[in-house]
Amino acid sequence: MGTLTGKVAVVTGASRGIGKGIALALAAEGATVYVTGRTVEAGSYPLPGTVGETAAQCDTRGGKGIGVAVDHADDAAVAALFQRVRSEAGRLDILVNNAFALPDDLTDPGGFWEKPLSNLQMFEVGVRSNFVAAWHAAQIMAPQGSGLIVAISGYTGVSYTYGTIFGTCKSAVDRMARDMAVELEPHNVCSISLWQGLTLTERAQRNLANIPGLEGRASTRMQDGCTPEHPGRVIAALAADPEVMRHSGGTFITAEMADVYGVTDIDGNRIPSLRDTRGAPIWQPIRSSSHE
Secondary structure (H helix, E strand, C coil), rough: CCCCCCCCCEEEECCCHHHHHHHHHHCCCCCEEEEEECCCCCCCCCCCHHHHHHHHHHHCCCCCCEEEECCCHHHHHHHHHHHHHHHEEEEEEEECCCCCCCCCCCCCCCCCCCCCCCHHHHHHHHHHHHHHHHHHHHHHHHHHHCCEEEEEEEECCCCCCCCCHHHCCCHHHHHHHHHHHHHHHHHHHEEEEEEEEEECCHHHHHHHHHHHCCCCCCCHHHHHHCHHHHHHHHHHHCCCCCCCCHHHEEEHHHHHHHHHCCCCCCCCCCCCCCHHCCCCCCCCHHHCCCCC
């Protein structure tokens, strides 16, 4: 029996990448995981992975995976997802807001004015989508008096990475997680933001192999990277912690939170914190700071 047996999670954007790694790590601890994403048919996206494949792998890890096709820019589809969770599971213990609309030109050189306004899709699926999913999740969690909402962010919250919109979005979800924590505190629901460094997803590995000069930047040093399951292991530890509310409202470097819980990557490696070179989080847990 895992530490999350009987718990129910929603992980957004989990066809592949960080979301998939998180879903698998939660399932390995026995959780039922609703896996959302837009990719349903293999080969329909340039990178491998579908919601069904991730869900099936969750089953092999010891949990239960439920693949749900969801475009997180579609409010009606998101509402239907959480209604399904309420109907089938009757509870929700973990929401991981990971879905993010990464444009193809994210790592291309050029100023914000030289890139298309369509890049504002990062606000739609990356900021607004976080709020909508949390809005629905809180309507389940608050009445049950428990829950954990995690936003996946990064050092770009304080350190320039890739572009203006990208950094602005990540800064926004950090602040959103904190203010949600203030309002959720009376209901014993924890809201935090986790900062990822280089995560060796399918997209990251493709970009590192094909974009000249990308490897070796402060944000893309291979020796600092982790597998997509590392943040999931940390989230599993948080979700199993009966005192998790002490963290609520804070923004945390995933590597540092891993040290708090004694979590390593799947190969046993300890992932380094880049606090000294890339910056420190702004928001502290609400129980250790004034939030009037």
